Amino acid sequence: xxxxxxxxxxxxxxxxxxxxxxxxxxxxxxxxxxxxxxxxxxxxxxxxxxxxxxxxxxxxxxxxxxxxxxxxxxxxxxxxxxxxxxxxxxxxxxxxxxxxxxxxxxxxxxxxxxxxxxxxxxxxxxxxxxxxxxxxxxxxxxxxxxxxxxxxxxxxxxxxxxxxxxxxxxxxxxxxxxxxxxxxxxxxxxxxxxxxxxxxxxxxxxxxxxxxxxxxxxxxxxxxxxxxxxxxxxxxxxxxxxxxx
Amino acid sequence: xxxxxxxxxxxxxxxxxxxxxxxxxxxxxxxxxxxxxxxxxxxxxxxxxxxxxxxxxxxxxxxxxxxxxxxxxxxxxxxxxxxxxxxxxxxxxxxxxxxxxxxxxxxxxxxxxxxxxxxxxxxxxxxxxxxxxxxxxxxxxxxxxxxxxxxxxxxxxxxxxxxxxxxxxxxxxxxxxxxxxxxxxxxxxxxxxxxxxxxxxxxxxxxxxxxxxxxxxxxxxxxxxxxxxxxxxxxxxxxxxxxxxxxxxxxxxxxxxxxxxxxxxxxxxxxxxxxxxxxxxxxxxxxxxxxxxxxxxxxxxxxxxxxxxxxxxxxxxxxxxxxxxxxxxxxxxxxxxxxxxxxxxxxxxxxxxxxxxxxxxxxxxxxxxxxxxxxxxxxxxxxxxxxxxxx
Numbered sequence: 001x002x003x004x005x006x007x008x009x010x011x012x013x014x015x016x017x018x019x020x021x022x023x024x025x026x027x028x029x030x031x032x033x034x035x036x037x038x039x040x041x042x043x044x045x046x047x048x049x050x051x052x053x054x055x056x057x058x059x060x061x062x063x064x065x066x067x068x069x070x071x072x073x074x075x076x077x078x079x080x081x082x083x084x085x086x087x088x089x090x091x092x093x094x095x096x097x098x099x100x101x102x103x104x105x106x107x108x109x110x111x112x113x114x115x116x117x118x119x120x121x122x123x124x125x126x127x128x129x130x131x132x133x134x135x136x137x138x139x140x141x142x143x144x145x146x147x148x149x150x151x152x153x154x155x156x157x158x159x160x161x162x163x164x165x166x167x168x169x170x171x172x173x174x175x176x177x178x179x180x181x182x183x184x185x186x187x188x189x190x191x192x193x194x195x196x197x198x199x200x201x202x203x204x205x206x207x208x209x210x211x212x213x214x215x216x217x218x219x220x221x222x223x224x225x226x227x228x229x230x231x232x233x234x235x236x237x238x239x240x241x242x243x244x245x
Numbered sequence: 246x247x248x249x250x251x252x253x254x255x256x257x258x259x260x261x262x263x264x265x266x267x268x269x270x271x272x273x274x275x276x277x278x279x280x281x282x283x284x285x286x287x288x289x290x291x292x293x294x295x296x297x298x299x300x301x302x303x304x305x306x307x308x309x310x311x312x313x314x315x316x317x318x319x320x321x322x323x324x325x326x327x328x329x330x331x332x333x334x335x336x337x338x339x340x341x342x343x344x345x346x347x348x349x350x351x352x353x354x355x356x357x358x359x360x361x362x363x364x365x366x367x368x369x370x371x372x373x374x375x376x377x378x379x380x381x382x383x384x385x386x387x388x389x390x391x392x393x394x395x396x397x398x399x400x401x402x403x404x405x406x407x408x409x410x411x412x413x414x415x416x417x418x419x420x421x422x423x424x425x426x427x428x429x430x431x432x433x434x435x436x437x438x439x440x441x442x443x444x445x446x447x448x449x450x451x452x453x454x455x456x457x458x459x460x461x462x463x464x465x466x467x468x469x470x471x472x473x474x475x476x477x478x479x480x481x482x483x484x485x486x487x488x489x490x491x492x493x494x495x496x497x498x499x500x501x502x503x504x505x506x507x508x509x510x511x512x513x514x515x516x517x518x519x520x521x522x523x524x525x526x527x528x529x530x531x532x533x534x535x536x537x538x539x540x541x542x543x544x545x546x547x548x549x550x551x552x553x554x555x556x557x558x559x560x561x562x563x564x565x566x567x568x569x570x571x572x573x574x575x576x577x578x579x580x581x582x583x584x585x586x587x588x589x590x591x592x593x594x595x596x597x598x599x600x601x602x603x604x605x606x607x608x609x610x611x612x613x614x615x616x617x618x619x620x621x622x623x624x625x626x627x628x629x630x631x632x633x634x635x636x
Contacts, residue, residue, distance in 0.1 A: 034271075069264050076268055183275045186306025186319035189268045 001055035001146070003046045004106065006099055006113035006125070007074055008036035008089075009067035013118065023213040026119075035070055037181075038114025042172070044179035045144055046112050047078035053146060056080045058106070062089045062098045068197065076184035076192035087202035090209070092120075096128035097205035103133060108169060110151070115140035115173040126173035136166055139173025260557035265321070266328040273329060276305060277336035285337045288463035289608060292455075295340070295463060296377065296419055302344055303374015307333075310348055312356055316368035323498070323560035327505040334509020335516070338612035339464040341509055342619075345502035346415035346464075347371070351378025353498055354424040354440060358483045358491045363442065367422060379420030381411035381469050382492055388413075389625045391426070391489060392434065396471060398427035398441060403478050405441060407471040410453065413619075417467035418452030421445050425469070426488045438488035442480040449474030460611030497573050499620045501563060504556040504576035507584035507616040511552055514584070514591035514609045515545045521604075522594055538594060545587050552580035571633045578626035581616035588613040 011017070012032040020027045035043065046057045059074040061067050062085040071082045085098045103111060116123035123139070130137025142161075143154040146168075153164045153172065184192070226234050239245045262270065280298060288295055302308055310326045312318020319325075326348065334341035352371045355363055370376040387394045396409025407427050411417070423443050430437025443450050453468025483491060519542060522533035532538045559572040588609040592599035599606045617623045 069267060072264060073268055073271070181275075183279075183305065184268060184272050185304060186269065186272075186310065186321065187314070189265055189272070189306075190314070190320060192268070193265070 001049065001053050001109045002107055003049060003055065003057045004060055004103065004108040004111045005039070005043045005046045005057060005074070005079065006060045006111070007039040007043065007070065008114065008117040008119070009033050009061060009063050009070040010036045010117055010119045013037070017216065019214045019216075023215060024211055026214070033067070033070055035074055036114045036117050036119075038116060038118070038173070038175050040114075040181050041176050041178050042112035042114055042174035043074055043077055043079065044182045045174060046110075047182060048179055049110075049144075049146055050078070050080075055109075058083060058108075060085070060099060060102055062087055062095045062202075064088060065199075071197060072192045073184060075195045075197070076188040077182045078184075078188065079195075081195055082197040084197065084199050085202050086199050090207050092122045092124040093128055093209075094205050094207050096125045096132060098202055099125065099129050100132040101203040101205075102200075103129070109149075110146070110168055111135075111171045112144075112174055113171070115175045123173070126171045130171045135170055137171040137173070138164060138166070140175040141172040142175055142178055144172060144174070144178055260324075260554065260561070262328060263324075266325055269321075269325055269328050270332045272305065273307075273332035273336070276301070277333065281336050281340055285340075285463070285608075286602065288337075289339070290462075292457065292462045294343075294416075294419055294465035298340060299343065299347070299377055300374050302340075303372075306372075307344055308347055308374035309352060309368065309372020312352060312368050312372040316356075316364055316372055318368065318372035322564040323501060324557060324564060327501065327508075327556055327560045330502055330505035331509040331512065334506045335513040337463070338506060338510050338513075338609065338615075339461040341506050342461050342612075342615065343415060343464040345499075345506055346380065347378045349499040349502040350380030350415070350495060351420070351422065351424050354380060354482065354491065354495045355442070357495060357498075358440065358487070359442075360479075360482075362479070363482065367442065371422070376421035377416050377419055379414050379416040379423040379469065380495075381414050381417070381423055381425040383411060383413050385410065385412050389621060391438065391492070393432055394426070394428055394438065396425070396427045398429050398439060400429075400478075401475070404475045405478065405481065407441065407443070407449070407474040407476065409471050411469040412453070413456065413466055414469050416465055417469040418455060419465055420452075423450075423469060424482065425471070426492055427471075429485050429488070435489045436486040438492075439485050440482040440488040440491050441476060442482060443471075443474065443476055447474055447476060459614060460608070461615045462611075496620055497569050498563060500573040500577035500626070501556065501559050501569065503616055503620045504552070504559065504573070504580040507577070507580035507613070508549075508552050508556050510584040510609050510613045510616065511545075511549050511580065511587040514588040514606055514613075515542075515549050517604070517606055517609075518542065518545065518587075518591045518594045532594070541590050541594060545590055548583040548587060552576075552583045555579050571630055574621075574626040574629040577616075577620070578623050578630070581613075582623060584609075584613040584616050 012034050015031045018027045050057050057079040059079040059082045089095045126137045126139050141153050141155050145152045149168050151166050155162050306319035309318030310321050314320040330341050330345050355367050371378050384394050398405045398407045425441050429439040449472045453470045456466040522538050523531050525532045555576040559569050559576040563569045591606040598604050
């Protein structure tokens, strides 16, 4: 089974967010980048499926050269090879077009990715890739089992769970508890450098969006402690200050 | 104008973490967050040696960092090894100590001086964490004065028979295999000692009293007792009389690992202090804005940087096959003293909170003191350094 796992290169969840160039660019100085946490679940499940059924796991990232340490980590975790599309991932549709082009040229039985990235949190790429390739796309997939050419999945929907059966190939946006994150071991780290990482140039694709500016959410206010016996005061503050009632 | 060679040298002098080191550091942070941090206080309180964690460290490849992959090790060099110890020590210095002792001492001794048969028999089990290793040089009455050790090994037919006791041994009770240095010649003769491999379960070999320690409490330290302990002839490492010389070479590498352990503690204490001093407000200002605290941070950062450079320099030299006798002693001496100073200052910056177990710095403080003592006190490091200077 050939599995493609699309990974994002995103700031660590504990990063301090700030902007440069008149608030039009994210300030990457001092920021630690990681594999998108949802992508990490997708990768872990892909490695498990490969270990159970044989085959190969390819990781794909759309990004400039500085994403390669993140790609190498995916190789250390257990992917067999990697492809980097040498382009800035400007928006969801642009990335989806690049991923679709790679899938067209490959022979993948299953395409996994995170339900969303944790930088822009669009959560759209899996659906867009499915649309571009006329393949089914499911998200957020929380359980994924493969039997022959059929997959059984469950996904969270409002008020319950949905159980789905689908023929391969398809695209799944994954989230926990599809698998437990894998921590690479020293042998994986050593072998990661020897695994192939192919760099390809992007296809001509449409860029539909342009960022005019970013802004941080307002700073959180101070905590107000209210005596547990003073419910009236609590209700008053929630109504008049917090304006949530 | 700088030449390309100068640029490469400058880059190498910065000891910036390479991609492998970054991945190793991240791996340990991820693992530590999940498997060590939630339990470390309990282990420390109970003085519990979490052997199951060392099995997991074995699965990650951290129990045989320097062991070639032909013996199921990870096949990395000292720079990666130092990185691993630093990261583990930041999370829990006691886990870092046990990992370092296992790698550098027992495993390191067999790796550096064992026969091919011994390497094939023991290294795969040690490198994967299936077996935990112990190393016995120190005795109740002989620490650095190893030439006067009382434990003796006597040849008897196809066996060696060992009698005596070792103390302050990391994994003296839980170790599955131990490398033990025993007297085979005259007292005071540096060629009068030999190294032997003793497996747990060998009749006449047992762990003794477990020490109740100030710090490094989840790293097991105990006696090892030998009473007519008979081991096969082939368990001698190298030649008769080489034990002490072998041990000194093992300690050259071991000292780099204690320098790394010290560096991890110092880094942990500094990071905690920097963060706390920005968050803690007094007189409506973060305490970092007061010069009294800011200067402490400046001193800490400077000493930390010096310790880092000295430790990675020794590691780099070791990777290049150079003699590190002096550099490892200097790195161990400086970094261990710095770790005590930085963790002491960290408590001062935290004030009353630092004196409680609710914050990590009191543990760094207790753990750090081991570093100026274990694998040769600071005074012994000065002896090693000065002897080399005055040769």
